[in-house]
Amino acid sequence: MKGQEHHASGKHDHAATTQDHTGHAEGGHDHGAMIADFKRRFWVSLVLTVPILLLSPMIQDFLGLGEALRFAGSRFVLFALSSVVFFYGGWPFLKGFVGEIRKRQTGMMTLISMAISVAYLYSTATVFGLAGEPFFWELATLIDVMLLGHWIEMRSVMGASAALEALVKLMPATADRLRPDGSTEEVQVTELVAGDRVLVRPGAKVPTDGVIVEGRTSLDESMLTGESKPVERNEGDEVIGGAVNGEGAITIEIRKTGSETYLAQVIEMVRRAQESRSRSQNLADTGANILTYTAIVIGTVTLVVWLSLGAPIEFAIARAVTVLVIACPHALGLAVPLVVAVSTRLSATSGLLIRERASFERARNLDAVIFDKTGTLTEGRFGVADVIPLGDMGADEVLAWAAAIESQSEHPIARGVIRSAEEKGIRPKPVRDFRNLTGEGTEAVVDGRDVKVVSPGYLRRRDIGVESTDVERANEQGKTVVYVLVDDALVGAIALADIVRKESREAVRKLKEMGIECMMLTGDARAVAKSVAAELGLDDYFAEVLPDQKAEKVREVQSRGKSVAMVGDGVNDAPALVQADCGIAIGAGTDVAVQSADIVLVRNDPRDVTAILALSRATYRKMIENFVLGAGYNVVAIPLAAGVAYAWGIVLTPAVGAALMSASTVVVAINAKLLERRRKDIAALGLAES
Incomplete structure (x- = not known):
């Protein structure tokens, strides 16, 4: 028994859902506003960095302009400008550091704050009497690069994890409601109630779930159910809110509004799936924590070793600061969430709805899939x-x-x-x-x-x-x-x-190509079951099984040491779906709130079982790639930051370290986004292209 708790569908109305999910939140702030804030702080800091560079003794000597640019009190002007960059440009990192300390979860903000604080305090001390050379210019360029990196990175992240926003945007804001006299009035979708009749013109979106009472048309439901071809709809047929109307005008009667609608349930399911913790995410978080503490230790050791070797204190501090910056585990912390966001969006817009994230991840290791016969493998x-x-x-x-x-x-x-x-x-x-x-x-x-x-x-x-x-x-x-x-x-x-079903033959063939055994459960006579099993080439079958015995048969297969998925309609198969390592409800249509399933397949197409397993495997591979990209570069970068290649003239400045750290985060975000490029590959294993 899986022992996980299944959640009900969304409890928020559509308006609330839209408001809650139109922007990503991080620390309670709108993601778009944070991008604008980082952009503004970057440009202000960059402008101030120009005079900081010109007033820094090291840069003056390098340019041969020492005498021309030095004047009485120039070091205090340098200090003042650098203080503005430190407190204004570095504020997001300092604030994040306080937040991490309060939560007792040290990470990226802790390392960045330590790095810029050490650089600022040491340089300030040299201004007011401590022997040594300040490196305000390194502090300013470090903050500039960190702000630029976060700005670019957050734009990449926002593009990679836009699952909820994409779904919310499917729902139109207004609808043409019919008055009793036959005329129409434009109203907000949130004002519609069950029983209202609305006119949906050619090319317009269906405002909410209902039934056609007049007219016939074709509807594009590709972004809702993954059905790649337009579907014909006539009087009496149900329609889904968000579907795009084709060539004919139709009148629909509203049946569902708010959280009852198909799209609202999908949005809530996606939100819960993205929020649910998984083993991979826990592993990434553990790795990020280890990397943080490792960086602090290595940074401290670097400082002590260089000082003991007689290096100037500013050089030793620069090496320690670079270690702290380059080891920031931001990329590792984003390795899993970004892949989760992309795969959840890819599945939700293809009619493959993930209710339980951990079970979806386990699906990559399945050994056997047990299908219910009637209505699943057969019509x-x-x-x-x-x-x-x-x-x-x-x-x-x-x-x-x-x-x-x-x-x-x-x-x-x-x-x-x-x-x-x-x-x-x-x-x-x-x-x-x-x-x-x-x-x-x-x-x-x-x-x-x-x-x-x-x-x-x-x-x-x-x-x-x-x-x-x-x-x-x-x-x-x-x-x-x-x-x-x-x-x-x-x-x-x-x-x-x-x-x-014709699709059943293809589904079974592809599952067997993936190394997964295919079995069948049915209450039919043994002769019937044997015939269907032979026709499809199944590995095993169970006949004359009563509904309350299906879970027992799943346990029997599990007792053979196999990880099992059960595929059924989510009603009389409920005990078996719960017993299985991964319960898949198939053919749910617009009723996506199937409580007993880990994964809900909207269409009644067995090939979608193949698709969800292929997506699980592709998602896991992408997570592993991101682990390597997010943490692997530290194996080379941290020693270089510490100065082990100094004898060969290779020295990384704090700004270069920051650039490398930011680049690794951007690469992780882009790599997660590339999962969408796998749509056609996964489609070959059953996923309908939308």
């Missing part, structure tokens, strides 16, 4: 599997006689025969004198001939023999066989069964 309705001629007529002619008489019946078998005839383009012939043969079948006059579609019992009671290996095979496979008689002569048999 859940009778269809013609075989037409077996038993006389001089061909298969299509036998089907035509049967379709004519069955067109008068509402029996599930009759509907299956009619569908098959329609698919073959066979039009039923006129029928008269139709009547039911109680417990035996149906009879009517078709084209002047007496036609019957009857059960095997009818033949047995009249001693009509059937000699056909095809009929015997159909019976062995558990198919329902009916017989067609024309003028009391047996002309053929029709074998019907729960039709296997």
